[in-house]
Amino acid sequence: MNRPHHVFIATSLDGYIADAKGGVGFLDTFPMPENNDMGYYAFMDRVDALLMGRKSFETVLGFGVAWPYTKPVFVWSQTLSKIPMELSEKAFLVRGNLLEVEEQIRSKGFEHLYLDGGQVIQSFLQADKVASMTITTIPVLLGGGIRLFGSMVNPTAFRCVRSTAYENGMAQQVFERAIDIQPK
Amino acid sequence: MNRPHHVFIATSLDGYIADAKGGVGFLDTFPMPENNDMGYYAFMDRVDALLMGRKSFETVLGFGVAWPYTKPVFVWSQTLSKIPMELSEKAFLVRGNLLEVEEQIRSKGFEHLYLDGGQVIQSFLQADKVASMTITTIPVLLGGGIRLFGSMVNPTAFRCVRSTAYENGMAQQVFERAIDIQPK
Secondary structure (H helix, E strand, C coil): CCCCEEEEEEEECCCEEECCCCCCHHHHCCCCCCCCCCCHHHHHHHCCEEEEEHHHHHHHHHCCCCCCCCCCEEEECCCCCCCCHHHCCCEEEECCCHHHHHHHHHHCCCCCEEEECHHHHHHHHHCCCEEEEEEEEECEECCCCEECCCCCCCCEEEEEEEEEECCCCCEEEEEEECCCCCCC | CCCCEEEEEEEECCCEEECCCCCCHHHHCCCCCCCCCCCHHHHHHHCCEEEEEHHHHHHHHHCCCCCCCCCCEEEECCCCCCCCHHHCCCEEEECCCHHHHHHHHHHCCCCCEEEECHHHHHHHHHCCCEEEEEEEEECEECCCCEECCCCCCCCEEEEEEEEEECCCCCEEEEEEECCCCCCC
C-alpha cells in the first residue's frame, strides 16, 4: 500500500475544524507564537501540491487575503464549474473518485499531497493513503460544528512521534501511520 | 466561579472514549510504557475522591480485576439502586442534579473530584467547574463510538500546559482552564 500523503490541520479541543456555521474564527482565539510558524513551512517543503475540497477552497478565498500557497492547489469538487480567472495558474479543478483524482495529479508530476478539508482527509484516511497527520489543537470547546474525523469502516492506527505545547497555550501533535499495529 | 475538579481520561485519536459497542479494548492497542504510569499516581494524589457515572462504574466492575481505587468513588446515577456489597465502604451512590451531587460530596469532606465518564465530564464542563483535563491519546481511528465531548451551549477555552509523546506511540496533553481567554 502506497501512502504518500500528509495532513496539516488545526482543530478545536473537541475535534471541530469549523464551528456550527462553518466559521473558523476560533483559529484566532490565541495569539500566534512569536517567531514560530509551528512547523508550517517545513511541512510545505515536504509536499508537492495541495488537494482540498470546495468548502476549504471557498474558505480560503473568503479570507480576503493574497493567495497564500506557493505550490499548486488541486480542488476536488463535483459541483464547482471553474476556478476564478486570477488563480488559473495556481489552482486546478479535479473530478472523479479518489483513485482517479490521485492519478490525475500524479500524472502531472505531483506525488506527495497536502490534504486539506474534512471530507478530503476522511476519504484518504478511509483509503489508508495517509502517511502522517500534524494536528494543531486550539484548546477551545466549541460544542458543535464540522468534525475533522468522521465515520470509518476500518479502524487504523497511528503513532504519535512529536507532541508540543506552545507558550501561547496551543498544542501540536504529529502522528505517523503505525502499519505494524492493529487497533483492538 | 469555583472550579475544583479535574479530568484524567484516554480517548482515541478521533475523540472516542468507547467504541460503538461500549467497549474499551482500544485502550490496550499499544503496550504501556515501561516504568511510567503516565502521570496517573501524581494525578490521583491531587484529588480527594472520584465521581463517575453508572456506565463507567459498570465498565470498571466488568474488568474483573481487584477494585483499583484507593480513594472514595461516588457513582452518580438516577437508576442504579445499590452498590455491590463488597464495595460498600469504597463506592457510594449519589443522586440529584450537579450542584446537589457536588454539595453532598463536599459535605463529606471531599472537595477536589476526579471526574470520569463522558456524561459526568460533559456536565461539569457545561457548568464550567473543571480546572484541568489530562487527556491521553490512543492514536487509533475507531470511526465511531461514545464521544468524550458532546454538545455545549457555552464555548470555553483551555490552555495546553504540557504535551508529551511517549515511546510506545501514545501521547498526552494537559489542559488548564484559560479563564482570561474567550473563544472566538
